[in-house]
Amino acid sequence: MPSYTPPTKDMQFVLHEVLKVSEHPVPGYDELEPDFTAAVLDEAGKIAAGVLAPLNPVGDVQGCKLENGIVRTPEGFKAAFDQVRNGGWTALDCDPEYGGQGLPYVLSTAVGEMFSASNMAFNMYQGLTHGAYNAIHAHGSDAQKTMYLPKMVSCEWGGTMNLTEPHCGTDLGLIRTKAVPNGDDSYKITGQKIWISAGEHDMCDNIIHLVLAKLPDAPEGVKGISLFIVPKFMVNEDGSLGERNSLSCGGLEEKMGIHGNATCVMNYDGATGFLVGEPHKGMRAMFTMMNEARLGVGLQGYAQGAVAYENALAFARDRLQGRDVTGVKAPEKPADPIIVHPDVRRNLMDQKSFVEGARAFTFWGASLIDASHRGGDEEAEQLISLLTPVIKGFLTDKGFETTVLAQQTLGGSGFTREWGLEQFVRDARITMIYEGTNGIQSLDLVGRKLAQNGGKAIMAFFDLTKSYIKDNAGEDAEFDKDFLDPLKAASKDLQAAGMYFMAQGMKNPNNALSGSYDFMHLFGHVCLGLMWARMAKAAKASLDAGASDRDFYETKIATGRYYMARQLPLTATHLARITAGGDTVMALDAANF
Amino acid sequence: MPSYTPPTKDMQFVLHEVLKVSEHPVPGYDELEPDFTAAVLDEAGKIAAGVLAPLNPVGDVQGCKLENGIVRTPEGFKAAFDQVRNGGWTALDCDPEYGGQGLPYVLSTAVGEMFSASNMAFNMYQGLTHGAYNAIHAHGSDAQKTMYLPKMVSCEWGGTMNLTEPHCGTDLGLIRTKAVPNGDDSYKITGQKIWISAGEHDMCDNIIHLVLAKLPDAPEGVKGISLFIVPKFMVNEDGSLGERNSLSCGGLEEKMGIHGNATCVMNYDGATGFLVGEPHKGMRAMFTMMNEARLGVGLQGYAQGAVAYENALAFARDRLQGRDVTGVKAPEKPADPIIVHPDVRRNLMDQKSFVEGARAFTFWGASLIDASHRGGDEEAEQLISLLTPVIKGFLTDKGFETTVLAQQTLGGSGFTREWGLEQFVRDARITMIYEGTNGIQSLDLVGRKLAQNGGKAIMAFFDLTKSYIKDNAGEDAEFDKDFLDPLKAASKDLQAAGMYFMAQGMKNPNNALSGSYDFMHLFGHVCLGLMWARMAKAAKASLDAGASDRDFYETKIATGRYYMARQLPLTATHLARITAGGDTVMALDAANF
Incomplete structure (x- = not known):
């Protein structure tokens, strides 16, 4: 059976060293001191690891049954649901006027990752209820x-x-x-x-x-x-x-x-x-809560990737096959653990660098929602509105891909039920479809969000990235080379794509829409690149300040370097596809496919 | 329930207009006249569509059962197996001395695609037997x-x-x-x-x-x-x-x-x-038949993509949602079929251009095996030995990806059992794992095959591509621009990667091995690019010769253009990753992941 280890430490790093939430002027954020969030995350982690994770394969195998109009959930689900509810976990970010705890959304997002990673099907019962709560509220x-x-x-x-x-x-x-x-x-x-x-x-x-x-x-x-x-x-x-x-x-x-x-x-x-x-205003009501609901699905996507990665890593450390080509690593054993092999590492680093980048991106998105809802920050509202289809579409595509990579780490064992990886793949797959398919997300992004308010939000995003690069350049040549240069190049590709759409949008909408999916991914990579630069910077600051856990911070920087070197080059391909236009996409008559 | 339509016409195109099999000097190829292969493929297609495809969901739902040491196959499997066996289909390319029909492997490969696409789990019983037959033979x-x-x-x-x-x-x-x-x-x-x-x-x-x-x-x-x-x-x-x-x-x-x-x-x-x-020579015996066995798995991968694509296409033509942004296409209906939407097309074109390219690549590979086994052609043997990990690794990765894309075309329906797409995804997944995981394929490619005989095989492949470009350039400016230029650029990327490995291989094997997976994909794209150039050229020749079915040939050329414009740019990203080296891949201590 797969295991689940709550990534509390990494969450704390994102909340406090990258986003520095407790310093934000958003109402309620002053509560989010490190000790407080650590206590909440520790408790949530216990439920996720101890109660929800063991029920995950049970739910998969038993499924739900309809008997005489009544749907029976899998064994143990009701007791666990009672435990979650009685612990107040479903009320975390709800309005105190109706019994909620009134905590910021960014904290309930962190808890949501744990619950979703450990048992996505189970956590949906609460998630849907929360969505309906939001709409009525x-x-x-x-x-x-x-x-x-x-x-x-x-x-x-x-x-x-x-x-x-x-x-x-x-x-x-x-x-x-x-x-x-x-x-x-x-x-x-x-x-x-x-x-x-x-x-x-x-x-x-x-x-x-x-x-x-x-x-x-x-x-x-x-x-x-x-x-x-x-x-x-x-x-x-x-x-x-x-x-x-x-x-x-x-x-x-x-x-x-x-x-x-x-x-x-x-x-x-x-x-x-x-x-x-x-x-007749039902759609408007639905749209109000779409940012949050779609962020929640993006979270599900990378959360499945996170738990899959954890289990792939454990396997790679344990499984003995072959020898390190540069010299035997475990001479006392019949073979070396497969984590010594470069291609196994390539696979694990793809998983790790995505999951941690996605976590930071999602928490940042949640903090923008807080700034908008709690702080009435209109710029934050416009920015998260722009980023929402990227969070949903990119993180679920890559989250699913990550579960597939993790499954691959296990070789044949990954295909068997016993190891549980294949369930993560099957569960993650829905996130690319529901709450608006990822194709629809890309259409929302390119067809609506880009042009909204005269492109104000995307210009704000470009400014934000440019300022970040400008403000952080010149202090550390290595950081500039490893992080800022690739981020600058990727961001340029994103701007070039935006220019192409602007030039083509009115002339030939098919040229813009044919590139919408690639644009969503290009955008996603730039966002993760930005998050990795911020995380590396924060890690460096802690190292410079003499932090004791040097391995954690050095690993963080090395993982970021991997993402910048190996993932950001994809933006060039996405741009090439986008500027290839719509002709080859639309060439065939529907009858001739 | 999903449908299966045998792609006989496309197979005939590849066999006779692209590969021109009956003109090859390979023993037995003189038999492969168009009428003959059409008759064989028609009969095989009837079994695939009429007998095997309907059993595919049955096999999935019922599975196999072990009772008192006996394994019961799903209902209908035995009767279908008898029908396949009695029809002589299992003997197609076997030695006449032992009751086989002695037909070329390229023809049994075409039949194999049909059987595998329509019912992969079923066809494996015969496939494994054939593998064991080969070893004993x-x-x-x-x-x-x-x-x-x-x-x-x-x-x-x-x-x-x-x-x-x-x-x-x-x-x-x-x-x-x-x-x-x-x-x-x-x-x-x-x-x-x-x-x-x-x-x-x-x-x-x-x-x-x-x-x-x-x-x-x-x-x-x-x-x-x-x-x-x-x-x-x-x-x-x-x-x-x-x-x-x-x-x-x-x-x-x-x-x-x-x-x-x-x-x-x-x-x-x-x-x-x-x-x-x-x-003590058992591994050698296993390796002898590995080219064929791995080509067979590559075939399984794209075959699942092929049947998934067919069903995605049918859905996209039928499902009504939204309106064509450039003008209503079906005013008599409440909405247009979704195939009008650019992003749905992008998705379908990705599927179509891969599947048809993969089919040509695989048939070409099978013809090389024939040239080696039947014709004693040593260069063909070296070339297919080099290409085998690419066929296995690239076609199964992309084949699986294609089933996922096809599932996405169906939106929510793609996630339900009823429509059958999700089975294609689950079945295709194993092809990336068995017969040597795709990571192992990439290791075989970069660690063994590249350097074999002083790199003779890869040099031969570069020569072959260069000659093809040289021999076909200058006749048609549009063909040069749309096909040869991108092929040349992609091929250059492949050579640059090869040079990087040569320079690094001895110095730091981790630098080479960290890029092995990207190299396998880079190579795969170049091969499909080459196949698309050859197919477009053949289609153009038929058009010039006044072929009656102009839609088929024009569609072929347009699909090729799509692949060259939208898929080949990926080679640049793969090269960038490869030349990024192994430092970021190997940076972490295993304990610090």
Whole structure:
């Protein structure tokens, strides 16, 4: 069985030495002193390693079962869910007005990485509830908030998001689910929704479904979509549970991974629902929380990479095959551990340098969300809005790739169930698809975010990178050569791509859109390059200050050097593809493929 | 359920317009007239599409079951196996002296792609038998050949390869299985072997195991390994079956994919075996057939990509979401088919341009094996020996990647079992691992093949590419620009990498070995670039000659242009990584990862 070791030390490094969170003027960040965050992360780590990780293969093998309309979660899930909920973990960053602890999102992101790495399918039950909580919190009426939020904060009640229908997912303008006014404040909801994660299960007393549907007078397309609360059990004025609503789980999806999470077909047969926010403004409500939800999926992607890497590393240190070509390393053993071989290292360094870079990038993103939500910082809001599709698309593509690399480290053992690596691969795969496929992320990035407010956000990002390079150059020739020069080159490629899109965007949109996916990756590499420069700088500062754990900081710098030398050159290929334009992409008639 | 459409037309194009097989002086190639190969491929295609493809999901869901020592294959497998065997498909390229049809390997490779694409797990039963047939054919005594081969050619008896043991796979010098002489011509074989594909099953009357073991006087390491025939049932002089041998299947591996194929733990408890070839020369016997076996795995990799692409394409033509940004394409429908969107096309073109390039590359490789085995062409032998790790490593990495891309085309549907794409991903994954992991392939390429005979083979490849460019330049400016220029640039990158290795190889082997994986991919792109140039040239010739099916040829050229413009630029990144050297790869102490 695979193991899980909470990366508390690395998280502390990112929070306090790179982001220096407690020095930020964001409301609530003054609480985030190193001792406090260490205590929180240690406790979360114990649950992740001791409770959730052992249940991960159980959930995979047993899966969920639909019996007489009831979905049974795998053995041990309910007890673990109770433990997580009773420990207050589901309330971490929720509003104290509804029972939350009001802690910054950046801290709950760190906890989220641990929970997601140790058991992604399990953690989704809480994650979906949190998403629904966010939507109601942002757009619900006071009465709705009072009625639903406290129980959702504690996860006594679950929450779901119902968007997709059999004939439409990405193009939500096509949805057919209907909402007909009942004459009071309620609506009759009728339709079928598919791929509803945690749509039905046995771990909560009630499930609060958020459902996109169309009112009778709705305009065509996405401008005619409204959002409804549709509880599994009606809730009485006093908060007690009333009648069962007319909705049911019509089936469970058989899928490649995340077997421990119930992916439901949900049938609404004239179910009673309540409008959230204004009529026809449901998409807006959905979009409000998209930055956070998509960052959460990017996190899932690299978190699977992180746990996969940990297990690949353990294997590489243990497995004896062949001899170091430069001289025997373990003469007392029949062979050397495979970590001596350059190609095994290349593989491990790819994993390590991605995972640590992704962690820093995600925490930085979470801190931008805090700055926006808590601090009302509009520039932060625009920046995270720009970066969100990169975090989601790039980190899940690379996170999945990392699980595949880790699986490869184990050779044949990686393909067997026993070692658990193949589950990480199968679970990570969904992150590239849900919450908007990565193709959609790239379209959002190039088609919407780049041009928003006259390109203000991307210009701000360029400025930020340029200033960083300028402010940090000239102090240390080695740092300049190993980190700033590659970052400058990669950033130039990103700017060149941006210029190409600007020049082509209006003339021939296909030229821009054909390069959107490469742009998302180019952008991702620049972001990770920036994070690695910042991390190396922070590590150097600690070394200069005489930090005792020199191995940790030296390793950090060496890992960053690897990323800059081996991964950043990819930006040139992405740029070459982008500037190759759309002609070869669009050349074929659809019939001739 | 996914569909399978045999790519007969494309195969015919490669065989006759690109490779022009029937004009080759290789013995037996005169038979390969277009009408003949078309007839063979049509019949094979019917079995692949009509019999094997429908069993592919059945095999995946049911898997194999071990009951009282007997392995039950999935429903329908035995009947299909009988049909394949009775149709003579297992005997296609086997020696007529033992009941084979004696057809060239290039033709059985084309048939193999169909069988493997439609049902990889199923086709492995025959594939393993064929591998064992090859080993006995090359190294067995006349008596052994007469006793075992006819029944293996017809697949009445199966065959297996027993290399791996629990503590060693790659490093076979560590094996512990013992062979003790019985005093007659037989040996007592004792040991445990794992991951034995088709090690035990119910589709054959007997199974002929080829087992690597050590004689009592064996030298240490790989130089002390001998190869033995260990039949499941002893074979009497008259060819009838005798007693059950002392060997058994001790368990089935639970694994990520190829569930329809039994992956067995095999226990040899003093089983009776017979030496194949000379004592201590077992590794040589294994290596003889490695080119063919590894080409077969490369084929499996791209074949899964091919069937996945076909199904992704069908989905992209059918699924309606969003509108073409340059103008509505299907006004009569609620949305346009997703194939109108540039990023969906980018994804499909990546798949298509890889699959067709890989097919040409593999068929070319198979024709080199024919030239070597049938024609005694030593240069062909050296060239295919050099290209084998590229075919195996590059085509399986990219083949797997292609299944992932295809799965992505389907969005959420790609993650569900129902659509079948996720099975292609899970099945394709093993091809990167078995028959030598792709890391090992890259080590074989850079550590052995490059330097062999003073680098004669790689120089020959460079000459071949240069001559091709020289011979074809100057006739058509567009062809020069779109195909020859990128090929020249990529080929230069490959040469620069080769020079770097030469300069570093002796000085610091870690510098060379740290770049081995990138070199394998760089090489693969150059090979596919060469194939695309050759295909485009052939397509142009047919167009110039007034071929009626202009769409096919124009599509071929456009697809090639895509590959050259969008994939070949990767060679620059691979070169940058290679010349970055081994310092960042090897920097960390194993304890500090």
